[in-house]
Amino acid sequence: MAFTDPCVITCAINGPIATKKDHPGLPTEPEEVAAVAAAAHKEGAAVIHTHVRDKEGKPTVDKGRVKAYFEAIHEAAPGCLLQLSTGGIEPTYADRAAQVELLPRMASLNPATMTFGMAEFRNPPKEMRVLAARMKELGVKPELEIYDYGHIDLMMQLVKEGLLEEPLSCSLVLGVMGGAAATPANLVAMVNLLPPGANWQIIAIGRFNLQLTTMGIAMGGNARTGLEDTLLLRKGVLGDNAALTKRLVGICKAMEREVATPAQAAASLKLPELRRDLARP
Ligand code: KMH
Ligand code: ZN
Numbered sequence: 001m002a003f004t005d006p007c008v009i010t011c012a013i014n015g016p017i018a019t020k021k022d023h024p025g026l027p028t029e030p031e032e033v034a035a036v037a038a039a040a041h042k043e044g045a046a047v048i049h050t051h052v053r054d055k056e057g058k059p060t061v062d063k064g065r066v067k068a069y070f071e072a073i074h075e076a077a078p079g080c081l082l083q084l085s086t087g088g089i090e091p092t093y094a095d096r097a098a099q100v101e102l103l104p105r106m107a108s109l110n111p112a113t114m115t116f117g118m119a120e121f122r123n124p125p126k127e128m129r130v131l132a133a134r135m136k137e138l139g140v141k142p143e144l145e146i147y148d149y150g151h152i153d154l155m156m157q158l159v160k161e162g163l164l165e166e167p168l169s170c171s172l173v174l175g176v177m178g179g180a181a182a183t184p185a186n187l188v189a190m191v192n193l194l195p196p197g198a199n200w201q202i203i204a205i206g207r208f209n210l211q212l213t214t215m216g217i218a219m220g221g222n223a224r225t226g227l228e229d230t231l232l233l234r235k236g237v238l239g240d241n242a243a244l245t246k247r248l249v250g251i252c253k254a255m256e257r258e259v260a261t262p263a264q265a266a267a268s269l270k271l272p273e274l275r276r277d278l279a280r281p
Contacts, residue, residue: 001199003220005268006260007252010201011045013037013241015228016059016088023231025240028053030065034072039242040226041077044249046265048073049083049108049143049228052099059088061095066102079262081105081271083143086131089119097131100140105271106169107135109142111154115178132163139272145171145203147179152193159195168198169269171224174212175205182208184215191219199269205229214251222260223248 013027013036020026027036037048052069054060070082084104086096100107109132110123135142142164144155158164172190175182180190182204194200201224202216209230213223225244233239233247252259260268 001220001222003257005220006258006264007217008047008199008201008222008260008265008268009045009245009248009252010047010049010083010222010224010226011037011040011241011245012049012203012224012226012228013040014051014053015226016051016085016090018227018231019057023227023238025238026057026227027241028057029055030068030072033069034076036241037073037080038076040245041080043242043245044252044259045080045226045241045245046260046262047081047083047106048077049085049224049226051085051088051228059090061091061099063099063102066099070102070104081262081265083107086110087121087145089116089121093122093124093127093131097127097134100131100135100138103138104140106141106143106269108145108171109135110145111158112147112151114147114176117177121178129158129161129163132158136163136165141169141269141271143169143171145173146190147173147176149180149190149193152190156195166195166197167270168195170194170198170200171203172200172216172221173203173205175208182206182212184212187212187215187219191221203229210234210247213248217248217251217257218255223252 027033052066083106085108087108113123180186201222203224204212217223225248226241
């Protein structure tokens with residue numbers, strides 16, 4: 001990736017962990033998710049990453065609910081690229097994985113099991129390989145979430161096994177308790193370990209979100225923001241998805257980096273042909 005490439009901005013609008021008690025604006029109902037996605041898309045997010053919640057706000061893999069989210073987002077923000085999470089702590093791995101049968105354009109793929117704050121984030125090696133193989137078969141682009149150095153080796157092992165196709169789309173997630181810390185040294189070292197031609201974005205969790213994301217943009221990477229990554233715009237001030245997206249767009253502009261349109265993002269991430277996007281067979 002080059003500094004001259006347009007920056008693909010993803011907004012991760014809700015995540016699987018925060019609740020409305022943590023942030024009253026956290027979108028969980030399909031209409032809320034759609035409104036927030038449209039606002040973030042309008043500010044410049046080409047990609048919307050979402051976790052699906054039930055009526056009580058708890059993570060769910062209910063197919064009807066997943067479809068309702070995607071139909072609502074397509075309606076409110078036509079053109080934006082949708083990325084469905086197969087992550088999360090609560091549903092079983094098999095249930096999380098089954099969501100790709102609904103044919104999102106992209107979905108997360110987490111190569112490794114790890115401690116995630118006080119939780120266990122389970123991605124068992126055999127089941128994870130079954131999911132990778134199925135995504136390849138269905139033409140669902142994996143967004144590979146890399147939380148630590150060894151996850152890069154594991155990802156390359158999957159390439160060797162023929163389960164992942166290059167160019168890879170890697171998310172370097174820094175700042176999770178249980179993964180690599182959000183430091184400039186870790187970001188630079190991990191970028192240098194990626195294979196030539198890989199696309200990467202920085203995901204910086206919590207306190208150092210702004211600084212590390214800015215650094216990723218300055219390095220020519222893509223960038224993610226949104227309430228999944230940080231609930232705050234700055235110390236003591238709650239953020240929202242549109243405001244967080246607008247801030248990243250401002251940083252790109254200040255550095256004279258173009259912000260990618262969805263079409264530019266789809267081309268640079270080498271997304272498979274749009275054959276059967278979710279809710280749009
Ligand atoms: N928030 C975490 C449990 C993903 O979207 O695939 C990580 C996660 C990643 O769920
Ligand atoms: Zn996620």
